[in-house]
Amino acid sequence: MRTWWPLVAICLGTFMFLLDTTVLNVALPDIGTDLNAPLSGLQWVLNIYTLALAVLTLPFGSLADRFGARNVYVAGLTVFALASLTCALAPNTGLLIASRAVQGIGGAAMSVSTFALIGAVYRGPDRAQAMGVFGAVTGLGAAVGPMLGGVLTECLSWRAAFFLNLPLVAGTVALTLRVLGNDRRPEAHRIDLPGTAVFALCTGALVYGLTRAGEDGWTPTVYALIALAAAALVLFVVVERRCVQPMLDVRLFGRASFAAVMVCVLASAAAFAALLFTSVWLQSDLGLGPVRAGLALMPLALASFATSLIAGRTLHGTSPRLIVGTGLLLSGIGCALQSGLDAHSTASSVALGLAVTGIGVGMMGPAMAGAVFAAVPAERSGMAAGAMTTFRQLGPTLGIAVFGVLFRTGSGAAPVEGLNRVYVAAAAVGVIGAALAYTFVRKPAPVPTAPVRREVSTAASGVNSTQR
Template sequence: MRGKLMRPWWPLVAICLGTFLFLLDTTVLNVALPTIGTDLHAPLSGLQWVVNIYTLALAVLMLPFGSLADRFGARNVYVAGLTVFALASLGCALAPDTALLIASRAVQGIGGAAMSVSTFALIGAVYHGPDRGTAMGVFGAVTGLGAAVGPMLGGALTEYLSWRAAFLLNLPLVAGTVALTLRVLGNDRRPRAHRVDLPGTIAFAVCAGALVHGLTRAGEDGWTPAGYASIALAAVALAVFVVLERRCAHPMLDVRLFGRVPFAAVMLCVLASSAAFAALLFTSVWLQSDLGLGPVRAGLALMPLALASFATSLIAGRILHGASPRLVVGTGLLLSGIGCALQSGLDATSTASSVALGLAVTGIGIGVLGPAMAGAVFAAVPADRGGMAAGAMTTFRQLGPTLCIAVFGVLFRTGSGTAPAEGLNRVYAAAAAVGLIGAALAYTFVPRPAPVPAG
């Protein structure tokens, strides 16, 4: 009897395992990066690219991989993504220098993008009615669990084994996930689906890559001609992308959606929600480089955010179900901004406990935001653009941390020459400002849900 009850949920187990791996490799590095920098003699700019190249690959490839999932089947794309992710993890674990680590992380991002875009399609194909709501609730809880476990697991592996162990752990987990996926999930290939918008993908990749490169170079070397050239290239590539998408019969992103003020506001809120996550990288550097904490103690110091986010996401999904996206998104961003502000004001006498309250408040804000962001996106567009809007949301959600880390890197280095914590204070101040501005946008422009007709 127990096996019969469990059988319908094995597909969700396979999906959640891949999601957990995807998130774990994102959060583990927040604690492991300082040790990686010491081991590979990497400057802060190199460490930024270890994080940025991964999220940049995710941001660029989310939309085109969505088309591939429609064309070749979500299960096939999911399994291919898992395989690429595992091979790239092995490359990361064996990397002898920063350059090969960054290259392996880029490939890992390709696999991660394929995994990420397939999960929602698989849940939608397997579960219907009340079961779909249950599946999405479990999926959200696993997402929060990955964020909560990552810092502690990363700290333990780094301190007691090696930072390379964090990548090697993926290999057996991926093998088990692939085997389970092939056994319990069917395929949903649709050969008549539209082809991938390759010119638009290339233009978007050049735009995002050049923008991040220019900002990162500005933080490392100041505003040099090379930095300005990268920013100019990004602007040109953006213009080309807009022209291509407007002329394409089946664009991966209908840029005319941004002419709708509610949709543009929601996308800006998605970007704003990334600021608190981006600040964690510099918090980890401060905890280990300036305070001298080991990876495990640094992971413990970051746990207030992860645990608060996890607990709040479990509760908010039930309590705030049906609430106005305008209210929920605005409140989540407001709490996130307040939390970042509470972390500022550090000086030479500050300790890890000085940021604990701010991390917890930020985590509550992030937990409130998670369940509501999708509702805000769908309320901002016509029903027939829901899929494209969801793809845009996932793209902006990955692009946001990449851009924030690049910008915050400039602030962190600018301030760190005067006092050890001054650069981090500037990062927190900027993250707080982004959160508060995002809250104002949400309270003003995020649409309320349409009233349901009687009967």
């Protein structure tokens, strides 16, 4: 049993930073009332956290190589705890958003260290079993978030969700230092600071511009921000192509299979991005409290959790093209089933759609890594995994910003009208992503076991003949 304590330490941190991506979904209306914040401000409470995760995942991977995954993991936990404390005590939206950004920095350090720690501790069948448990914990973090956020908000306060992190971090740090070793590689390459800065400018300008578009309309400022994001994207490509050790080799996007998988990763986040606006409708239109709103969202999270457990075992060896494509298609169908709401709709009106979406999301999780690795050469697998993690965090951020424009545009006094537009858009994203997956995602190359056996047999025959 002692050999599994390192996995407990790793999973505790993973559970916390994933929990904080969803725990506030049902708490946002209470936060808005308490801090007198508009919806655009509330979006940034969520967006800034996932944006920090997306921007810093790749650079923190270099830090983990140089200074050791355990040290980076512990540092991330410490920053996460301190930021959680300032979030819990924040007297206004500005400080809450800033604290969430710092919390995202800690979360990025935690997230990028976990795979390295599992790989360093476990080998062979133990590693496969550890990754299975790790995947289940990942699904559990998403499943528990809305419900836990609702219970804490209704029974205590939205601030309790942040206070809860403090004892959990303290226990995780103590356990980590006791059971995990550290592996430093001083020769590892340095952080690509120019690439990181330009990528942050691109994503920040794009998300901020879309958020302002939803609040103020398509003003000259919004167009300027979108143009700045486009210019920064071009500059990022130039910088990365000239960098000796880039954080992301942009030439990988010249492979249709890799580019399609990255789009699929972004598309897989559409359903979760729509949850924010579903929560707003449940509480503002239907008058549900945080706990009942959390319960109403549970079909998606529970279906995703259960499906990921089953798919990881029963679909092993199935082509990622089929699994990812079908998962995205089911996600899109589920979002379509949630549309068509009107003034007489209730929470049960979206239950079936949420469950179908959850099944699709649960299918994709275990297969996405296989799809990424099949799309790139073996020597680029580490960079491809980092890109997948970055796009997975960027997806909800962009989704919330884009869907925010649809949710508010022309919705008048009925949020349900905007919510229907969000569902239709999310359904379209799922269907388009499925088409790309079915068309471009590659199957893993078969292992050439038979030719190797024949070659060895021939060589052995030659040796025996010489000896005779």
